Amino acid sequence: LVTVGDLSDAAIAALLRRASEHADGLLASDGKTLASGAAGEGGSRLGTKPLAGRSVVLLFFEDSTRTRASFDLAAARLGAHVVNLDVDRSSVSKGESLADTLLTLDAMRPDAVVMRHRWSGAARFASRHLRAAFVNAGAGTRSHPTQALLDALTIRRVAAPRLDMTLDSDTQPFAGLRVAIVGDIRRSRVARSNIALLTRLGAELTLIGPPAFLPQRFGLLGVRVAHSLEDGLRPAPQVVYALRVQREREPTPGAPSVEAYAERFCITEAALDRWCPEALVMHPGPVNRGVDVSVEVLTGPRSLVLDQVAHGVAMRMAILESLVG
Numbered sequence: 001l002v003t004v005g006d007l008s009d010a011a012i013a014a015l016l017r018r019a020s021e022h023a024d025g026l027l028a029s030d031g032k033t034l035a036s037g038a039a040g041e042g043g044s045r046l047g048t049k050p051l052a053g054r055s056v057v058l059l060f061f062e063d064s065t066r067t068r069a070s071f072d073l074a075a076a077r078l079g080a081h082v083v084n085l086d087v088d089r090s091s092v093s094k095g096e097s098l099a100d101t102l103l104t105l106d107a108m109r110p111d112a113v114v115m116r117h118r119w120s121g122a123a124r125f126a127s128r129h130l131r132a133a134f135v136n137a138g139a140g141t142r143s144h145p146t147q148a149l150l151d152a153l154t155i156r157r158v159a160a161p162r163l164d165m166t167l168d169s170d171t172q173p174f175a176g177l178r179v180a181i182v183g184d185i186r187r188s189r190v191a192r193s194n195i196a197l198l199t200r201l202g203a204e205l206t207l208i209g210p211p212a213f214l215p216q217r218f219g220l221l222g223v224r225v226a227h228s229l230e231d232g233l234r235p236a237p238q239v240v241y242a243l244r245v246q247r248e249r250e251p252t253p254g255a256p257s258v259e260a261y262a263e264r265f266c267i268t269e270a271a272l273d274r275w276c277p278e279a280l281v282m283h284p285g286p287v288n289r290g291v292d293v294s295v296e297v298l299t300g301p302r303s304l305v306l307d308q309v310a311h312g313v314a315m316r317m318a319i320l321e322s323l324v325g
């Protein structure tokens with residue numbers, strides 16, 4: 001799995017269905033995560049340990065909390081043996097290339113390799129060097145397909161019931177859903193994968209950000225482009241998806257200062273109340289509090305941020321199962 005484009009419509013539908021079953025097993029009906037014993041009970045309802053005897057290598061060349069921990073938990077809950085390679089203490093520090101690292105690990109015959117890398121082409125490159133199944137856990141600024149899939153799962157399972165929407169038709173299942181993606185879109189692999197998946201599912205997308213973070217060429221992707229919250233949040237979206245200003249990546253020429261960005265684009269209660277009072281708020285994390293989203297919104301009832309995290313485990317279980325089960 002390198003990009004959302006690698007998946008057929010039927011495969012996406014099957015992943016959403018299976019991940020939803022896993023989420024039923026992992027999550028209480030009130031949406032709160034159950035204690036480990038109860039999660040085990042959910043697992044047993046689904047038939048435990050479908051990946052027993054299988055092995056999964058996690059290979060993270062870039063930092064991660066959510067994706068790495070959730071793949072680790074997902075593989076463990078399915079019964080797989082997980083090798084979580086510490087790249088900083090691997091032979092990469094002696095100059096071993098990406099290709100040689102991949103070939104070496106593949107020679108140990110893992111069933112799957114899950115990789116994150118700062119180079120946008122790394123995921124496709126890796127998939128061509130491995131016999132093992134490959135999962136892209138984030139490649140440069142280009143793609144983060146498992147994030148988009150878990151976001152779609154969260155929209156279907158958590159947002160839709162709260163918005164009183166039904167998003168489960170076979171064709172164009174998200175028809176009628178308006179999503180505004182706000183922030184540093186130019187450098188965001190999350191935005192690219194979400195644009196690909198949500199438009200395919202039939203959602204209407206508006207991208208919002210200052211011109212330096214949102215070049216006009218994004219309009220070619222069949223989405224609306226706006227350079228202010230006022231323009232972008234009308235008509236009102238049901239979901240506002242905020243992105244992190246990615247200060248760790250190469251600087252964007254003409255980008256506003258963090259303070260200037262926050263002044264105009266931070267998702268606050270006041271902005272939501274004014275333009276889209278019913279909207280729910282998502283963010284892939286980690287959040288720059290008070291820059292991407294206000295603390296009040298992040299910790300308030302509109303926020304689906306921890307629902308996204310919880311559904312990440314379920315979606316990654318479904319992905320691993322579909323590739324190596």
Ligand code: CP
Nearest residue numbers: 064065066067284285
């Ligand atoms: N959303 C996401 O990819 O978060 P991490 O960088 O913590 O994995």
